[in-house]
Amino acid sequence: MTTTQTTMSQPLRNATVQTAADRFGVIERPDLNFTPEVVEATQEAYEKVKHIIPAIEWAALAPTIHAINTLKKERNAVILAHNYMTPDIFHGVADIVGDSLQLAIEATRTNADVIVQCGVHFMAETSKILSPEKTVLIPDMKAGCSLAESITGADVRGLRKRNPGVPIITYVNTSADVKAECDICCTSSNALQVVESFGVDKVFLIPDKYLAANVGNKTDVEVLIWDGACEVHERFTAQELRDYRKIEPDVKIIAHPECPPEVVAEADFAGSTAHMIDWVKTERPEKVMMITECSMADNVASETPDVDFIRPCNLCPHMKRITLSKILDSLVEMKEEVVVDPDVAARARVAVERMINLKS
Numbered sequence: 066m067t068t069t070q071t072t073m074s075q076p077l078r079n080a081t082v083q084t085a086a087d088r089f090g091v092i093e094r095p096d097l098n099f100t101p102e103v104v105e106a107t108q109e110a111y112e113k114v115k116h117i118i119p120a121i122e123w124a125a126l127a128p129t130i131h132a133i134n135t136l137k138k139e140r141n142a143v144i145l146a147h148n149y150m151t152p153d154i155f156h157g158v159a160d161i162v163g164d165s166l167q168l169a170i171e172a173t174r175t176n177a178d179v180i181v182q183c184g185v186h187f188m189a190e191t192s193k194i195l196s197p198e199k200t201v202l203i204p205d206m207k208a209g210c211s212l213a214e215s216i217t218g219a220d221v222r223g224l225r226k227r228n229p230g231v232p233i234i235t236y237v238n239t240s241a242d243v244k245a246e247c248d249i250c251c252t253s254s255n256a257l258q259v260v261e262s263f264g265v266d267k268v269f270l271i272p273d274k275y276l277a278a279n280v281g282n283k284t285d286v287e288v289l290i291w292d293g294a295c296e297v298h299e300r301f302t303a304q305e306l307r308d309y310r311k312i313e314p315d316v317k318i319i320a321h322p323e324c325p326p327e328v329v330a331e332a333d334f335a336g337s338t339a340h341m342i343d344w345v346k347t348e349r350p351e352k353v354m355m356i357t358e359c360s361m362a363d364n365v366a367s368e369t370p371d372v373d374f375i376r377p378c379n380l381c382p383h384m385k386r387i388t389l390s391k392i393l394d395s396l397v398e399m400k401e402e403v404v405v406d407p408d409v410a411a412r413a414r415v416a417v418e419r420m421i422n423l424k425s
């Protein structure tokens with residue numbers, strides 16, 4: 066990931082700001098034994114994941130889950146987990162779950178001193194942008210994103226120079242540097258509304274060319290693209306979906322709008338991770354196939370036992386860098402701290418808040 070993200074935080078750290086470890090102190094790593102106390106403390110979480118995690122594996126995971134849950138109280142920390150986290154994280158240690166923007170907004174409403182972001186780097190930056198007074202940690206600084214890495218703040222300045230007067234909308238999957246250069250932010254849930262909010266005939270929607278194309282198919286506004294893509298969703302193909310339908314004719318297929326337009330056209334429904342989850346909970350199809358990252362079906366399945374999940378999926382290697390063991394290390398050693406230049410954060414916050422205000 067993201068040389069830019071790492072180098073951006075380094076000068077700040079070296080200048081005057083103490084590290085999170087300096088401010089909060091490092092504590093001893095707790096013993097990790099599968100004791101009766103651990104069994105009792107993790108029983109509720111186990112009930113939610115036993116359909117997917119065998120008992121023998123749970124015995125290895127539960128002590129870390131218990132240690133994290135104990136330590137987060139000591140640190141006054143809140144754990145944010147994206148819908149793509151594995152079930153042990155999603156159901157075992159998360160305080161708030163959802164898509165990246167839901168997480169960042171909900172975190173502002175807590176009185177936690179520390180946010181542990183279980184997701185990728187741009188999500189941690191978004192949390193820091195909206196909660197500048199909180200300490201934001203990410204368990205693995207290398208957890209990046211092909212979309213966020215496809216564009217820089219300098220690229221956006223270049224676009225603006227070459228296309229004066231054309232509004233530039235950034236999908237939330239970008240760095241703070243990029244958000245700071247854009248007019249407004251959007252999510253996959255509200256991208257169409259944001260595009261049409263300008264009342265002009267042409268806008269840029271960066272950096273996901275597929276999201277931009279999918280939105281462009283629903284509006285008269287000309288949606289100009291940047292050549293970025295999610296390496297997970299762009300691998301799905303329309304032919305693959307047609308083949309699944311031959312094998313499972315009754316299956317409902319729901320897809321994320323980061324998929325290519327021909328994939329979205331083959332699906333019965335397309336929406337953000339939050340909308341996909343709502344759709345399954347409301348529609349209760351007998352069989353469903355979620356065309357997105359693998360862990361989401363695992364996480365939703367525990368809340369919808371009557372729905373049969375057919376699971377073709379693609380793993381996000383960046384999301385999978387976040388593990389229970391690294392979350393524990395974060396809380397023990399108060400690492401890795403995500404720092405955003407205050408000026409960049411202030412300008413990026415304007416773009417995010419414009420979108421939030423548009424929503425309400």
Ligand code: SF4
Pocket residue numbers: 185209210211212213238295296297298358381382383384
């Ligand atoms: S799933 Fe795609 S958009 Fe999400 S973090 Fe991974 S690469 Fe980025």
